[in-house]
Amino acid sequence: MAALRGALIGCGFFAVNQMHAWRDIDGASIVAICDRDPERLRIVGDQFGIERRYSDAAEMFAGETLDFVDIATTVGSHRPLVEMAAANCVPVICQKPFAPTLADAKAMVKACADAGVSLMVHENFRWQSPIQAVRAVVDSGEIGRPFFGRISFRSAYDVFSGQPYLATGKRFIIEDLGIHILDIARFLLGDVSNLTARTARVNPDIAGEDVATMLMDHEGGAISVVDCSYATKLATEPFPETLIELDGSDGTIRLAQGYRLTVTGKSGTTVSDVSPPLLSWASRPWHNIQESVVAIQKHWVECLNADKEPATSGADNLKTFALVEAAYAGAANRQPVRIDDLL
Template sequence: MTTESTPRSPYRFAVIGTGFFAQNHLHAWAEIPEVELVAVCDIDEERVQAAARDFGATPYTDAAALFANEDLDFVDIATTAPTHRMMVELAAAHGVAAICQKPLAWEMTDAKTMVRAMADKNLPFMVHENFRFQYPMRRIKELIDSGAIGRPFFGRISFRTAHDVYAAQPWLIDNPRMIIIDVAVHLLDLACCFIGRPETLFADTLRVNPRIVGEDVATILLRMPDATCIVDASYETKSDHNTYPQTFVIVEGTEGTITLGPDYHLQVVSRGTVTNEDLIIPSHTWSSVPWNAIQDSVHAIQRHWVHCLDTGTTPETSGAATLELMDITLGSYESAEVGSRYRVGTLLD
């Protein structure tokens, strides 16, 4: 795709990385008529052949060859963080729009370089930050924006489980930085989406499981101008019910409280009126419990991308927006390391 031409649907695209989570991307794209999957790429020959066969695309084991041979409107990068910069730079060099999985990078310098490379070519760029696209989170955002609870002044966004995340994602075991950049990044994004950007934060971390290198429990206190919000995540929480991979939310406002509890039970207290609802997550032929809300959010964010291409609008989770999220995410590690508050924005300067 060149910067001069405006592509029209069906948008020709490729998925790079056909591992664990990319299966959700591939199934969701197959439900979106405005796109045409032309190629898949993975260094793992077996995986890429399986994806090519299942989704009807040309297989590549080398991303450079993919970009050299195919005429693409965009790429969907679903590899892990160490290869993100290389893939985004290839896309920029070939004038191809890109979606990149979270975390965008492990270092701020890489994230800034990627965002600049795409912006310099005026190319659409979105980070696959999908939690805010979960159906329950969209409902909460709508309620807050409608004024149902007045002005939010407190939030708690929580993801706690003992699910063996290492079985499907063994690479998490050796990551020197783990739960904050793996899952709290989503919760921090939700905090910003619901309550706004913090001015400072304080983070504390633990490693409970001795088998892993990084932290598996994290608690982060965000201070917005007129609100506080706790973000907490754990991969070592053994309780009598398994709610993985659900996120629990409380947002308190001057006129009421929104609570998203286990099994997507939503309670809204608004000016003295209480409503309770068991949310029904939109289903897909390929989605299954317990993953359904996450799987539906993949479909929703991919639809959002297509809408942005169609209308020429900037994605909610654009590269530029993600730099602010990276600042908060990496700033949480700085806070935990030095044991003091992190001033939000420091890493952006």
């Protein structure tokens, strides 16, 4: 089968990981790139040997024959670019956060559905190998029926040096990072019916909230706590590890700092190291995230070739995005939010 011809829009901080991943994946290659910043276009074009370069996405769609487009710009441009892909009948991957609002996200899903093009949100955290390892244990039935989960991300890592825009938005940790952790909660425990949230801003130098605590009812009966902080100074900085506690009717799972997975279940207790591999182009501590980028992009190629809906399709991601909206609304009025009312 001929390799799928892809184009990348947005050649910034994170797109470099996506470009490395595309280079590692058989069956797809990036044939054109686009960025409105000529310096970023030059840096990424030269690094990855891409000759076909555009400063305008509309010109790129007009000038290229593409099997898919990979949008790695920041959130403000996601809706027009996804709608442009749909109008050109080009299947599309869009970075998280998918949209500024749930109404925008719904319109983007509809535009792609109406055009009959596949849409995947680059929601990669659930593709991290330690998270996949936890899900495999749940699926094995070893701990029985999960009734409680705590999915936790607490850190004081300086994310602002690489991504300065994170310091300036009115929304910060839930929209940027919590969205991943809420998606992991859905991935492990299923869809959510109700959410209660509290937020705080500890760092006085940023505009948005940097601490969020959420309590959720899952439709299958489990309860989870999702807690996120960028104001938590620890003896050993855990960034970017997500720590997990799951209690089930027959046992427990603990994913602890240092990628240590302890399972106590029907067959006793096992402790294993589920550290992600360090890919040749990856760098610690980002290697966990970097490996998941390869995994989600491989999944996209498999889905496109098999005409299958991706795990984090636009439609699926609306259910994660609704949790983000619910968390902000619920934290503002200190009331629980019913998720069905948003979808």
